[in-house]
Amino acid sequence: MHQAFLVYNRFRYLKLALLMVIAAVTAYVWHKPAGLPNGGTWLGYTLGTVGALLILWLMWLGVRKRRYRSTLGTVEGWTSAHVYLGLALLVIATLHTGFRFGLNIHTLAYALMVAVILSGIYGVYAYMRYPGLMTENRRAKALDALLGEIAELDRECRDAALTLNDEINRAVLHSSEDTQLGGSMWRQLSGHDPHCATAEALQRVQESAKHTPPALAAPTRRLVVLLNRKSELLARARKDIQYKAYMDIWLYVHVPLSFALLAALIAHIVSEFIYW
Amino acid sequence: MRCLLRQLTRRPKGVTQKDSDLVGDTIRIGRSTENELYLADFRVALHHATLYNRPGGAYIESGVDARVSVNGALISTARIVAGDSIWLGPYDLKVIDAPDGYDLALSVELVRPLSDDLNKLKSRTVKSLAATGMSKRRWAWIGFVAVLLLFLVLPLLGTWNEALRQTLTTVPAFSERAWLSGDFAAPHRFFAADCKTCHQVPFVRVQDAACLNCHKAVKAHADPNRFHFAAFDATRCASCHTEHQGQAQLVRSDQRFCANCHADLAQKTRNTRLLDVSDFGRGHPQFRPSLLRWREGREVVQRVSLSDHPQEQSGLTFSHAKHLDPRGVKSPKGKVVLDCARCHTLDPGSERLRPIRMTEVCAGCHLLNFDPDNPRRVVPHGDVAKVLSSLDEYYSALALKGGYDKHDAPPAVRRLPGKPLNEAQRQEALRWAQQMTARTASELIDKRSCKVCHAVTRTPGQSPSWRIAPVRLANHWLPNARFSHAKHANTACTDCHAARSSKQSSDVLLPGIGKCRECHGSGTEPTRLPSTCLTCHGFHVGKQALRASAMDTRIESNVLRR
Numbered sequence: 001m002h003q004a005f006l007v008y009n010r011f012r013y014l015k016l017a018l019l020m021v022i023a024a025v026t027a028y029v030w031h032k033p034a035g036l037p038n039g040g041t042w043l044g045y046t047l048g049t050v051g052a053l054l055i056l057w058l059m060w061l062g063v064r065k066r067r068y069r070s071t072l073g074t075v076e077g078w079t080s081a082h083v084y085l086g087l088a089l090l091v092i093a094t095l096h097t098g099f100r101f102g103l104n105i106h107t108l109a110y111a112l113m114v115a116v117i118l119s120g121i122y123g124v125y126a127y128m129r130y131p132g133l134m135t136e137n138r139r140a141k142a143l144d145a146l147l148g149e150i151a152e153l154d155r156e157c158r159d160a161a162l163t164l165n166d167e168i169n170r171a172v173l174h175s176s177e178d179t180q181l182g183g184s185m186w187r188q189l190s191g192h193d194p195h196c197a198t199a200e201a202l203q204r205v206q207e208s209a210k211h212t213p214p215a216l217a218a219p220t221r222r223l224v225v226l227l228n229r230k231s232e233l234l235a236r237a238r239k240d241i242q243y244k245a246y247m248d249i250w251l252y253v254h255v256p257l258s259f260a261l262l263a264a265l266i267a268h269i270v271s272e273f274i275y276w
Numbered sequence: 277m278r279c280l281l282r283q284l285t286r287r288p289k290g291v292t293q294k295d296s297d298l299v300g301d302t303i304r305i306g307r308s309t310e311n312e313l314y315l316a317d318f319r320v321a322l323h324h325a326t327l328y329n330r331p332g333g334a335y336i337e338s339g340v341d342a343r344v345s346v347n348g349a350l351i352s353t354a355r356i357v358a359g360d361s362i363w364l365g366p367y368d369l370k371v372i373d374a375p376d377g378y379d380l381a382l383s384v385e386l387v388r389p390l391s392d393d394l395n396k397l398k399s400r401t402v403k404s405l406a407a408t409g410m411s412k413r414r415w416a417w418i419g420f421v422a423v424l425l426l427f428l429v430l431p432l433l434g435t436w437n438e439a440l441r442q443t444l445t446t447v448p449a450f451s452e453r454a455w456l457s458g459d460f461a462a463p464h465r466f467f468a469a470d471c472k473t474c475h476q477v478p479f480v481r482v483q484d485a486a487c488l489n490c491h492k493a494v495k496a497h498a499d500p501n502r503f504h505f506a507a508f509d510a511t512r513c514a515s516c517h518t519e520h521q522g523q524a525q526l527v528r529s530d531q532r533f534c535a536n537c538h539a540d541l542a543q544k545t546r547n548t549r550l551l552d553v554s555d556f557g558r559g560h561p562q563f564r565p566s567l568l569r570w571r572e573g574r575e576v577v578q579r580v581s582l583s584d585h586p587q588e589q590s591g592l593t594f595s596h597a598k599h600l601d602p603r604g605v606k607s608p609k610g611k612v613v614l615d616c617a618r619c620h621t622l623d624p625g626s627e628r629l630r631p632i633r634m635t636e637v638c639a640g641c642h643l644l645n646f647d648p649d650n651p652r653r654v655v656p657h658g659d660v661a662k663v664l665s666s667l668d669e670y671y672s673a674l675a676l677k678g679g680y681d682k683h684d685a686p687p688a689v690r691r692l693p694g695k696p697l698n699e700a701q702r703q704e705a706l707r708w709a710q711q712m713t714a715r716t717a718s719e720l721i722d723k724r725s726c727k728v729c730h731a732v733t734r735t736p737g738q739s740p741s742w743r744i745a746p747v748r749l750a751n752h753w754l755p756n757a758r759f760s761h762a763k764h765a766n767t768a769c770t771d772c773h774a775a776r777s778s779k780q781s782s783d784v785l786l787p788g789i790g791k792c793r794e795c796h797g798s799g800t801e802p803t804r805l806p807s808t809c810l811t812c813h814g815f816h817v818g819k820q821a822l823r824a825s826a827m828d829t830r831i832e833s834n835v836l837r838r
Contacts, residue, residue, distance in 0.1 A: 034516065100457075252412055263424040
């Protein structure tokens with residue numbers, strides 16, 4: 001189960017997070033500060049301190065998961081807590097703001113935090129959805145096995161094309177030499193290659209098949225079958241790379257924004273107290 | 277079935293072979309180790325094919341989604357005999373003659389080892405985002421450093437270097453402006469550009485001294501010597517006056533703030549004569565107007581609750597009812613119908629009513645004239661001695677001038693004007709003038725004018741022998757409360773003040789708290805105007821300066837001060 005961290009220890013951290021949220025909301029409703037609610041009341045300072053400590057702790061997951069020898073809880077437990085306490089942070093920090101926003105470093109820190117949490121929510125979704133789809137898509141084979149099959153088909157295609165004309169041979173060579181998988185971030189995320197060499201080769205072979213003498217019809221048909229199969233495997237491999245990219249891309253938002261948030265948090269706290 | 281397996285391996289020096297036995301009802305071929313014939317190559321499916329014996333020979337069956345060809349033709353099931361060549365992934369299986377005791381014999385050879393095609397394909401494959409060279413770490417550093425630099429380091433440098441600060445102000449996002457947590461209250465905007473006007477010392481909360489730089493005249497809430505509460509000492513200006521929350525928040529208006537002490541003030545101090553108050557709608561005592569009294573030879577202020585039916589002791593005789601008679605009231609110009617505004621006008625500040633002055637308000641009707649032959653001539657108002665002296669001067673002048681053509685006047689006064697008086701005539705004229713003065717004064721004071729409004733007593737033998745009771749009207753019944761008549765101008769005066777039915781000047785025409793509560797209530801009542809303590813009362817109402825010591829505690833900073 002890729003989402004075992006969600007049910008970890010019978011939702012221990014979900015319960016903890018709910019408890020924190022309920023406590024924070026209750027305190028916020030009960031608290032009647034002088035003036036508008038804001039981060040500078042005693043409750044504001046309390047929620048802010050809890051929120052800042054949560055942010056530091058949540059970021060510590062990045063350290064903990066690299067410490068393979070650590071015995072301080074399991075990575076699964078940490079991830080479970082990371083997810084639920086991260087969601088609780090959204091409520092706690094929002095209450096800390098007292099719903100007062102503006103064009104300033106304080107709201108920037110909040111916005112970065114929201115962006116980090118939203119990307120994290122997407123991450124949880126990706127971890128729940130894509131591993132299953134990936135296994136299904138690859139029919140339980142590894143990506144390298146797919147690549148091996150594709151390479152094998154390349155050889156078969158070349159064998160099959162041996163008796164056919166030069167144009168077809170060039171197309172087959174183009175297919176086996178120039179077909180690319182994955183590529184840039186956008187290419188990986190799109191899951192297909194608009195200039196796929198194999199698709200182009202298939203089209204050229206099918207074009208020239210119209211003028212093929214009857215004697216060569218059988219090997220041509222065989223080549224078309226092989227290229228079609230290769231295209232299908234390529235599509236599957238590209239889908240696999242796409243799913244993997246879906247599972248990875250959010251971290252490229254989540255992690256850098258977390259550090260931007262850390263900087264904004266420092267600026268927020270220092271500026272708040274330097275002009276207390 | 278029992279099958280002989282001959283594994284061939286080609287080496288540069290020749291072919292090596294290794295025989296082994298495979299036994300089972302069926303013989304499975306595949307990549308998985310649970311197969312009887314285990315072919316470790318990814319091009320082979322987990323369960324690629326199955327061999328089995330049937331009467332008539334051996335058969336091969338292709339697995340699901342696997343490709344098996346016999347003698348070059350893709351098959352799903354095929355009978356195999358010696359000499360057949362089976363392609364299975366990269367392997368070539370040849371059916372050879374089975375020795376005795378074997379149902380089948382196969383030679384297996386990896387004829388298509390992984391070609392360079394695969395390595396080339398792998399080199400053209402970028403199968404993860406990490407492989408594109410994207411780096412979370414790099415972007416994390418960029419984000420961290422950029423935010424810290426732009427929103428903390430740059431503004432901080434600006435606090436040390438004025439030139440830099442001015443430059444940064446042109447890009448507000450990267451100056452101290454980015455630190456502003458909210459709008460300024462309007463009165464503070466004119467100096468708001470410089471944070472240090474108030475935030476004088478870094479990492480120290482705004483000190484009262486910063487506020488008192490401008491707000492020098494602010495008074496204490498109560499005499500600190502008589503009412504010494506710890507809360508007063510611990511409270512900073514900014515505890516109540518919160519900045520950066522826009523206009524509405526600069527002054528606290530929540531009554532809880534006041535009620536904290538005033539709800540049970542008597543429990544907290546013995547020095548007070550104030551009654552407990554917690555909430556205008558439900559916990560406020562009846563109004564206690566301040567009335568002027570004469571006690572032991574001096575004027576004192578006495579507060580009497582409206583519940584105790586206070587009586588004004590103004591020394592006046594006045595009926596509001598008579599003056600507001602809808603049929604009109606007598607005046608020199610005939611009957612006139614009066615309304616409140618005829619006599620009561622707002623002072624220029626529109627808070628209070630202007631004090632009633634007889635000469636401005638009453639004298640239009642209540643003429644102080646005394647000589648029907650000279651109706652425009654009036655006596656001065658406010659001083660009996662001046663009245664008498666005025667009458668004396670008037671009649672003496674008439675007597676001296678002569679020609680006063682009245683039958684009861686003596687001949688000396690009726691003589692031709694300008695004719696000189698002898699001694700006897702002068703005495704006669706003087707006597708007449710004195711008689712007229714005394715008679716007119718008595719008429720004016722005792723009957724026609726003064727007595728109408730004032731309590732008059734007469735003490736023969738004293739000079740002057742009349743005494744007009746002093747007028748004692750408080751100019752403000754509730755001096756510790758703010759009430760704006762202007763704001764209530766949409767309401768008729770008599771909606772609150774029972775003037776139409778008031779016949780005695782002793783009536784206190786202040787409406788009770790119940791009248792206010794018809795419209796005003798505490799914040800929790802949905803149908804009432806929320807009215808907190810500060811709606812009517814002030815906080816800094818003491819006579820003493822606000823913590824005099826605070827004025828001297830100017831905090832000097834050598835860190836951020838420019």
